[in-house]
């Protein structure tokens with residue numbers, strides 16, 4: 001079978017990654033750090049095959065060691081960051097879902113803090129993950145879209161897959177400077193084989209899953225990756241449905257916890273459900289509902305995800321690390337389908353995946369950390385994926401690269417006073433031309449085309465973005481216009497000649 005006939009076939013002609021001079025070397029980024037308060041990173045272990053990159057990270061850690069005071073290991077929690085794929089703002093019981101059952105995630109919310117105004121990095125997969133990994137919003141991060149001008153040919157045969165650059169500093173690399181063991185299982189989407197974006201070259205000690213996000217559309221692929229080795233699933237060949245990969249990721253995560261719970265770890269779990277294709281071994285407990293097949297699968301995927309998160313929490317308890325582990329849960333972008341009248345997966349928000357409206361970018365976000373986050377909290381603080389790297393660095397006691405676009409929301413997680421309302425949150429998107437959005441305070445501005453008028457919404461009164469009030473607030477429009485002009489750096493993969 002040739003590549004043209006099956007876009008999920010492996011393409012051997014993966015090109016070298018494209019580089020840009022617009023990026024400063026990682027060495028520079030890591031040494032130009034902000035001061036770190038009262039934390040001591042552990043020294044990464046050396047190996048005979050130590051790379052220049054590791055030497056750089058080690059040098060950074062040693063610099064920090066001289067600048068920071070000792071911080072007891074018990075105060076540095078393990079970090080688990082779980083992310084669903086295309087799960088909508090309204091898909092969980094704690095966010096108003098009444099049909100799909102999510103008891104474990106609802107319990108997580110009741111035991112932790114639930115955010116009502118948290119945002120993904122983008123309205124689609126790859127750029128959202130790039131923002132998450134780099135702490136840079138889509139106006140600055142390397143991967144600003146699913147397809148870029150000089151991207152490589154990916155495993156699914158599509159051109160335009162832009163990998164993270166070697167000099168990008170990821171949250172995993174930052175946490176490694178603080179002595180964390182780092183693992184990822186699920187869907188990566190930020191680097192094909194033999195590119196600079198491979199997770200093992202971006203701070204992850206171990207990795208298992210899909211490199212290519214289009215291949216991740218299939219839940220029954222004939223191979224996955226374990227580090228840089230292909231793992232074959234012959235039982236999935238020729239359209240057979242032998243092994244369901246979502247289940248493998250949970251098993252890998254549980255095994256990772258068994259192997260690594262004795263020392264601080266960072267586990268990133270970017271699950272692939274409930275993204276289409278709508279494939280699942282069993283649609284229970286919805287099999288007998290009078291719904292379409294896809295509706296049954298969507299609901300069953302979300303409930304299966306919920307079941308597995310319950311297994312993870314049970315494992316934390318069994319290993320006696322429950323109170324020393326902070327767990328986050330979110331989605332990578334808005335609902336792909338609104339399922340209106342059935343599940344209403346965008347809730348009361350406007351739009352869905354690929355929209356700059358709230359339904360495209362606002363995500364459920366739950367954080368649970370017994371003893372540090374008070375149970376049953378609901379926060380309306382506005383924050384987004386660019387804040388995750390600074391937040392996790394703060395939690396771990398690691399210092400920050402100088403140029404992040406986010407801030408640590410750890411004070412908010414701890415229930416302390418923190419004003420997040422006076423800074424702009426920025427997004428740009430390329431699949432429909434060039435679109436931009438910014439949120440500042442309660443104001444949300446959207447531009448659907450470069451020369452188009454600005455839409456302005458007051459989210460405090462109009463979360464559904466139904467009333468464009470731009471004409472009655474020219475001062476706010478002018479401020480937002482300025483932010484939109486100033487929030488991006490040039491990108492050779494996503495050029496905007498009018499602004500660059």
Ligand SMILES: [Ca+2]
Pocket residue numbers: 085086124125275332333
């Ligand atoms: Ca997605």
